[in-house]
Amino acid sequence: MKKLILISTITVAFLAGCAGTGPSVNGAIQSAQKKYNQAHKEGVAWQHTKSLVTKAKKAAKEAISYANKAAYEADTAMAQSAEYDKTWRAQVPR
Amino acid sequence: MINTKKIVAVAIISMLGASVTYAQSQQDLVKEGRKVFVTKKLGNCLACHTVQNDPNIPQAGNIGPKLSNLDTYPKDYIFNKIWDPNKTVPNTIMPPQGRSHKISKHQVDALVAYLQATTKAK
Amino acid sequence: MLKKLIKIAILSMISGSILFAASYNAQAEKDRKAFVNYFLKKFQNPVKNHAKYFPNVNLDEMKKTYRYPLSFQDFQDGSLAWYKPSREQFKELNEFPAYSLEVDDGEVLWNKPFANGKTYSSCFPETGVRNDYPYFDTKTNEVVTIGQAVNACRVKNGEKPYKYGKGNIAKVIAYMAMKSRGKKIHVTIPSMAAAQAYEHGKKEFYKQRGYLSLSCNECHVVSSGKRLRAESLSPALGQTTEMPVYRVKGGGTLLTLQARLAGCVKGTGAEKPKLQSKTLRDLSYFLTYMSNGMKLYGPDTRK
Numbered sequence: 071m072k073k074l075i076l077i078s079t080i081t082v083a084f085l086a087g088c089a090g091t092g093p094s095v096n097g098a099i100q101s102a103q104k105k106y107n108q109a110h111k112e113g114v115a116w117q118h119t120k121s122l123v124t125k126a127k128k129a130a131k132e133a134i135s136y137a138n139k140a141a142y143e144a145d146t147a148m149a150q151s152a153e154y155d156k157t158w159r160a161q162v163p164r
Numbered sequence: 165m166i167n168t169k170k171i172v173a174v175a176i177i178s179m180l181g182a183s184v185t186y187a188q189s190q191q192d193l194v195k196e197g198r199k200v201f202v203t204k205k206l207g208n209c210l211a212c213h214t215v216q217n218d219p220n221i222p223q224a225g226n227i228g229p230k231l232s233n234l235d236t237y238p239k240d241y242i243f244n245k246i247w248d249p250n251k252t253v254p255n256t257i258m259p260p261q262g263r264s265h266k267i268s269k270h271q272v273d274a275l276v277a278y279l280q281a282t283t284k285a286k
Numbered sequence: 287m288l289k290k291l292i293k294i295a296i297l298s299m300i301s302g303s304i305l306f307a308a309s310y311n312a313q314a315e316k317d318r319k320a321f322v323n324y325f326l327k328k329f330q331n332p333v334k335n336h337a338k339y340f341p342n343v344n345l346d347e348m349k350k351t352y353r354y355p356l357s358f359q360d361f362q363d364g365s366l367a368w369y370k371p372s373r374e375q376f377k378e379l380n381e382f383p384a385y386s387l388e389v390d391d392g393e394v395l396w397n398k399p400f401a402n403g404k405t406y407s408s409c410f411p412e413t414g415v416r417n418d419y420p421y422f423d424t425k426t427n428e429v430v431t432i433g434q435a436v437n438a439c440r441v442k443n444g445e446k447p448y449k450y451g452k453g454n455i456a457k458v459i460a461y462m463a464m465k466s467r468g469k470k471i472h473v474t475i476p477s478m479a480a481a482q483a484y485e486h487g488k489k490e491f492y493k494q495r496g497y498l499s500l501s502c503n504e505c506h507v508v509s510s511g512k513r514l515r516a517e518s519l520s521p522a523l524g525q526t527t528e529m530p531v532y533r534v535k536g537g538g539t540l541l542t543l544q545a546r547l548a549g550c551v552k553g554t555g556a557e558k559p560k561l562q563s564k565t566l567r568d569l570s571y572f573l574t575y576m577s578n579g580m581k582l583y584g585p586d587t588r589k
Contacts, residue, residue: 146264150499157255158492161503162317163324211515223516226343227509257509259498266497
């Protein structure tokens with residue numbers, strides 16, 4: 071029983087660690103911001119750390135808008151293609 | 165009395181100023197529209213259309229009709245024609261550049277301004 | 287009596303199968319006739335048919351620059367068939383054709399033995415077989431292009447396949463095309479699956495695509511003969527007779543039919559399809575079928 075609890079706590083801790091530094095863009099930015107805040111509070115932050123966080127935020131916004139645009143274009147392309155599926159025959163010379 | 169005179173003067177001056185800036189912004193819009201019209205990566209309209217009163221456009225194509233007297237059409241009509249010509253003519257060769265977001269709403273507005281300013285009936 | 291019955295049954299089976307075989311290309315033949323007729327009518331007298339086919343083209347310009355009437359075979363020249371300004375320019379260019387060096391290279395490659403001592407001749411009945419491609423392979427139920435046939439030959443003999451589109455593959459095909467000059471295009475539709483591939487190619491030809499919502503048909507059938515910027519748009523009829531094509535634009539490159547088709551699709555604002563993908567192979571099958579019976583004149587030079 072003790073072993074089971076140990077294993078489950080390790081798994082949970084591992085998953086939580088992943089959430090912080092994992093593939094999610096927002097997660098990475100939040101974690102960096104938190105760490106920077108801490109360093110800043112202690113008065114030891116380095117010269118470019120703050121601007122790096124700002125850059126990351128800006129890029130994330132861009133990333134999301136690019137992703138949205140790509141999704142929109144793919145949707146539009148599919149919708150138009152379905153439309154043209156119905157109309158192309160009208161163009162065949164008779 | 166003096167006060168009202170002053171107010172009127174200020175109002176007139178500010179109106180003049182506004183109209184000047186309006187004319188200027190309109191001119192800028194027309195200029196931008198021409199750029200969209202002739203640039204290959206933007207509208208590339210010249211590939212198919214020639215424009216009345218603008219003979220300086222080099223190598224304009226002749227697939228689409230010559231654009232003339234467009235000031236006699238309502239703005240909305242021209243905007244919609246550029247935005248999605250498939251709506252009025254299904255299977256048309258003219259690309260729906262607004263609808264497929266190749267050019268923005270503002271750029272289509274600029275095109276409309278350019279076309280209406282340039283193709284005035286004489 | 288029984289013998290008679292069996293005879294009748296066998297006869298009817300044979301005739302039925304013949305009828306059935308003929309019907310695979312019935313729709314395609316109907317399409318092809320309409321397609322050819324469209325072009326012949328359009329270019330019989332463009333000045334007279336101005337209002338119907340060229341409503342936005344300046345009549346004076348047409349009178350000066352168009353050559354007509356055009357015969358079926360004339361369409362092998364593409365837009366040079368009618369567009370006088372380019373025609374004169376290219377006649378001069380073709381006195382010493384730019385592609386002749388590439389054809390010479392192709393001949394060397396064709397005759398150079400593979401590591402196992404065999405040459406390309408071991409895979410093809412003769413050099414001049416360009417007019418039979420693309421053909422439909424009834425065993426694999428796929429359209430086979432000449433590029434694929436060349437590469438299959440290489441792989442069969444233990445060589446690495448060439449990269450498609452341009453370079454060595456274009457040179458070998460150019461040599462084969464040179465040897466096939468004057469032969470008539472002979473593309474067949476031997477089975478139901480072939481007819482389906484044809485239909486797929488036909489759809490790809492007529493369906494609008496990309497940011498610009500353009501189809502092959504809109505530019506190269508409906509608008510052929512009109513100018514896109516300064517260029518007269520070429521006709522889809524006879525387009526495959528000139529392949530591989532030496533393209534002057536961009537410094538001069540010898541390109542295969544697949545590369546040109548992919549480039550054209552890209553021009554509509556759609557994603558460039560992979561060379562030798564099903565889309566492009568079926569499209570080339572349809573397009574070549576439309577020019578059936580036309581004499582080959584490849585390789586040739588175009589803008």
